[in-house]
Structures are given as structure tokens and as C-alpha cells.
Amino acid sequence: MTEGIPLTKSTFLNSFTLNRRHFLLGTSSFLAFCALSACNAKGYKIEVGKFLNPQERRFIQTAAEIIFPTEDLSKEREGLHVVDFIDRQLAMPYGFGERTYLSPPFAEGAENLGYQLPYTPRELYRKSFEKLLPWISENFKKKYFHALSKKDQIQILEDLEDGKIDLGEIPSPVFFKQLRNNVLEGVFSDPLYGGNQQMKGWEFLGFPGARADFMAWINQKGAPYPYKPVAIPLSFEKMQRFWQRQDESSMAPL
Numbered sequence: 001m002t003e004g005i006p007l008t009k010s011t012f013l014n015s016f017t018l019n020r021r022h023f024l025l026g027t028s029s030f031l032a033f034c035a036l037s038a039c040n041a042k043g044y045k046i047e048v049g050k051f052l053n054p055q056e057r058r059f060i061q062t063a064a065e066i067i068f069p070t071e072d073l074s075k076e077r078e079g080l081h082v083v084d085f086i087d088r089q090l091a092m093p094y095g096f097g098e099r100t101y102l103s104p105p106f107a108e109g110a111e112n113l114g115y116q117l118p119y120t121p122r123e124l125y126r127k128s129f130e131k132l133l134p135w136i137s138e139n140f141k142k143k144y145f146h147a148l149s150k151k152d153q154i155q156i157l158e159d160l161e162d163g164k165i166d167l168g169e170i171p172s173p174v175f176f177k178q179l180r181n182n183v184l185e186g187v188f189s190d191p192l193y194g195g196n197q198q199m200k201g202w203e204f205l206g207f208p209g210a211r212a213d214f215m216a217w218i219n220q221k222g223a224p225y226p227y228k229p230v231a232i233p234l235s236f237e238k239m240q241r242f243w244q245r246q247d248e249s250s251m252a253p254l
Contacts, residue, residue, distance in 0.1 A: 051090045051122060055144060056129050057083050062146040064183045066153055073200040085186030085195030095122040117174065121182075128175040131167040132160075191231045202229040 061083040070079035097120030160176040186195030209229030
């Protein structure tokens with residue numbers, strides 16, 4: 001998944017760039033189950049819905065709808081369930097920095113050198129929220145982010161991106177870019193990871209999903225593709241049942 005935090009000059013309201021690895025997150029059911037096995041083998045406890053507290057979940061859910069609006073794609077209150085995708089990733093090896101180099105020395109580097117902080121994704125989110133949520137309450141009459149006007153919500157996200165909000169050890173643009181990248185991953189990943197519900201993100205792109213054979217379409221340049229996207233085969237229903245069991249046993253209500 002995301003390795004480090006890409007730093008860009010573009011703003012989230014007018015442009016974003018997708019990399020193939022950001023939405024082709026899995027190629028087989030084997031990879032998904034290996035991730036779960038590695039989690040247990042290394043002593044990580046999978047606590048779906050327990051890493052992010054309710055207020056953090058509401059912030060991400062609201063911010064995700066601004067970064068990538070889904071009101072035209074899904075009628076569900078949770079949109080494409082991006083917050084579930086992020087929460088689950090933070091509870092698994094990715095959240096513990098399994099794929100991120102976190103050894104010293106740590107130094108402030110140029111933007112093109114990528115992520116330079118010593119924090120895992122879990123730590124980055126938690127440390128940022130510990131500063132950001134009280135700041136919102138203090139500056140907006142004790143209101144939560146999701147209760148603010150859309151104008152104020154957008155302004156806060158823009159201020160995070162521009163480095164105008166003090167998050168202590170975490171530069172606010174770094175937190176914003178982590179959030180934005182994870183939101184886009186949740187929109188465009190395979191549904192077995194929790195986001196992109198009903199493959200609406202793929203339908204938006206016109207992406208066919210994990211279909212095994214495209215031979216019939218190789219020489220039909222410009223021909224409309226008539227089929228809906230498909231998720232990773234076989235594992236989809238098993239993984240959905242797994243996540244549902246986890247949700248029922250440990251998901252904190254919003």
C-alpha cells in the first residue's frame with residue numbers, strides 16, 4: 001500500500017494524481033490472507049474499529065466526503081466506507097509501519113525525499129488528532145468538525161494543507177497528505193479491504209476491476225466496455241464475512 005507519504009505541490013480541490021499501486025492494492029486472495037496471518041504472527045492485535053475513536057472516525061468520514069465527494073455514487077451515510085478502510089489499515093501491519101523505513105537518523109529533508117518522520121501511520125494519525133480536534137473545538141465554539149458548516153470544513157482542510165495549523169511534532173501538510181492519500185486508496189482499492197463499497201469508485205473511473213480475461217477487447221479500440229467491475233474473486237465473500245464479524249464484535253458506534 002502506501003509507502004511513505006508523497007509530497008506534492010498540488011491542492012486537493014483542483015487536482016490529484018493516482019499511482020497504479022494506490023488502487024491496485026491486491027492481486028489475489030492469498031495476499032489478503034497473508035496480511036492477516038502476518039498481523040497475528042508479529043503480535044499485532046486486529047481491532048477493527050477500535051483504533052480510531054468515534055470523534056476521529058467522524059472527522060475522517062466528513063473530510064473524506066470533501067476530498068472525494070461520493071453523494072452521486074452512494075446513498076449510504078458512510079459513502080464508500082473510506083473510514084472503515086483507513087481504520088482497518090491502521091489496525092494491521094501497515095498501521096504499525098511494517099512497510100515504512102523508520103530507523104534513525106531522522107532529519108528534515110527536501111520535499112522530493114519523501115517521508116522523513118519517525119512515526120508509524122497509527123502514531124501520525126493519533127498525534128495529529130490530539131492537537132487538531134481540541135484546536136477545532138477551541139476555535140469553533142466547541143463544535144466538532146462534522147458539525148461545522150461546509151465552508152469552515154473546507155477552510156480547515158486547506159489550512160492543514162498550507163501548514164497554517166500547529167499540530168506539534170507533525171507538520172500539518174504531512175498529516176493532510178497522509179489523510180488524502182489514504183482516502184483515495186479507500187475509494188479505489190478492492191472492496192475486500194473495506195472501502196470502495198459496491199465498487200462505486202471503480203465505476204466512477206471506468207475501471208474493470210480484477211477481471212481475469214480481456215482478450216475479446218484487445219483489438220476493439222474505442223468500443224464501450226459493457227460489463228461492471230468485478231472484485232478479487234473467491235476471497236471477497238469470505239473477507240466480507242470476516243470484517244462483518246469483527247465489526248459486530250468491536251465496532252464503536254459513531
